[in-house]
Amino acid sequence: MAKTYHKPTFIERIRANYFSTWLDTTLTLGFGALVLWVLLGLFDWAFLNAVWSEAEREQCGHGSGGACWAVIDARWRLIFFGLYPFEEQWRSAIACIAMVVTGALSCVPWFWSARRLPVLWLVGFAIFYVLMRGGLFGLTPVSEQNWGGLSLTLFIFASVTLIGMPMAIVFALLRRSHLPMIAGTMGVIIDTIRSLPLLSIMFTFAIVLPFVLPGWAVGDKLYRVIVGYALFFACYQAEIIRGGMQALPAGQEEAAQALGMGYWHRIGYIVLPQAFRNALPPTINQLVITFKETSLVVIIGFFEVLASGNAAYGTAEWNFAHIEVYCFVALIYFTFVFALSRYGAYLERRLAVAAR
């Protein structure tokens, strides 16, 4: 008699997976209750007992046991825009949106060409810079030290990635060079920078460099920090790309050579595209880390979103509400990082189609 496959129903699967033995049942119920208890408590705190508007501030914290979202209601502009002049904050908001839209558009495959992508980012950056810095089209100038909040975080992240990524490719290629002088020097540079903490690199670029550089080359502190951070990013990313390149069979490049393809063709059409595909998961990882570590610029006095959050609860009125502010900032970070990770997962699926 032929065996027939019985497709398990939903309930049968649940029973088999979670309640098959006494031990399983106990564990499921125990942990289920624990998770439920935590979630309910959280829900209670964040929604049911919460105080939502600034007008009801008096009810905050006095035994209600709920979150005081009133602090966000009162101080959200500070968290998003930092020290940016109050009347001009619409500019910071539009600049922020422009940056996000540019980032989102560059995820659309239509833009993935050597011509469209740079144009897109040039336009995006130009809009951002003109709006934020002012001085053109009758906008009042706002100096970089008053930039802040989410706009600053996004600007630093986008600039670091855009400067750092091409640098990383160059570093990776130099490190693979057949000339031992070049490969060796590049290796020493990468290893040196990687062995320094990011914090001290930022500190050096922001504070020590002005003593060393000639006056015309100093520039604003913000741009020095971005260059320093981009260098740091490039060194890590270069090793990730090199890893991706080494995973390629040597035969591919040799075959291309045998066909008479030049260096740039080999790199541009054969090595790099495949290397990037291999290196995609660690690259997304690196981008996520870079996004989160932008908060380190607080050490040189920038009001990025975390420092703005600190300022938001740092008054006599709101000092008790630091947990709510941190939750809100965490939510902002989560939104961006989660979107980035999901996009990474989408890319992996898309590229996997090509590999099959």
Next chain:
Amino acid sequence: MKYLLSATAALGMMAGAAAAEGRLDTVLERGKLLCTGHNGSFLGFAEVDDEGNWKGLDIDLCRGLAASLFGSSEGTMDIVPISWAQRWPALQSGDVDVIIKLAGWSQSRDAELNLAYTQPYFVAGFHVMAHADLGVEKVADLDGGSICVSAGTTTERFLAAYIENLGIEAEIIVFESGDEVRTAYFNRRCDGLTLLAPPLAAARATSENPEDHVILPDVIALEPSGIIVPEGDPKWLDVMNWMLTSLWFAELHGITSENVDEFRDNPPSDQIGKFLGVTPGYGDRLGLSNDWAYNLIKEVGNYAEIYDRNIGEPYALPRALNNLYTNGGLFYPLMVD
């Protein structure tokens, strides 16, 4: 980090030696004062209001300084956001003209970092706050209990020494950040909490029930904080010292931002007339306009007004040592003549 800081400061000295022109002339020429803010918020001294404007005791001194130099702080002052670690190099490199950032006067800073301090404008004590239901009245009563403190600060060392001197057994529990140590105390992880008086008062004032906590009178250590300028610039230092004197002199004679006009129209004495610029002299000697003290008081008020506005009212911290000598405090104006 520490090595980096001292290396930076050493570089700064070389750069400072090259700039022969005094900071006062540089600032007056530029038409703008670059003063220190904070990277976030330092309760009572540098905070940011709903509209992103700075306020606080240190910020008011910056505003007062700008008003003294230029007549008004409107458009003549930039508050540069600066972290604790960054303040010395920022002064040396010229990112800021002066440090008004509640910086304690220690020998190493004074001697090694090439800084010059004014007379202290704020003397903060490290105190211990305890839960009221424990019934403690002084630190010695915490024998056998525990005290929370934040790591990496001078507080930890001072507290350990103080407890040792008292000869009591108290457990010191160390936490990383200010938020953590406060939360730990309010969740009763420890019986006492040690902080600098202003943040301690802030923690008490913003807690659910301020009456549940008592700030013990013991002073674990004192931190006198002055305004800081680079060493070797006496004219610039003079301006700072005489600004502080003017704030205390005004308080001593009851001159406030409200009634300063009446005082100027009808000076009760020649001394006050000269102080407010009715007769010349008080400004000329410093290289400022003669009515600079009037502008200063008009803009920010006397010391009492500044204190009450930023510390006294919001955080209910008594002035104590920060009173004038006539009220049992440490402060006194120099001789105005």
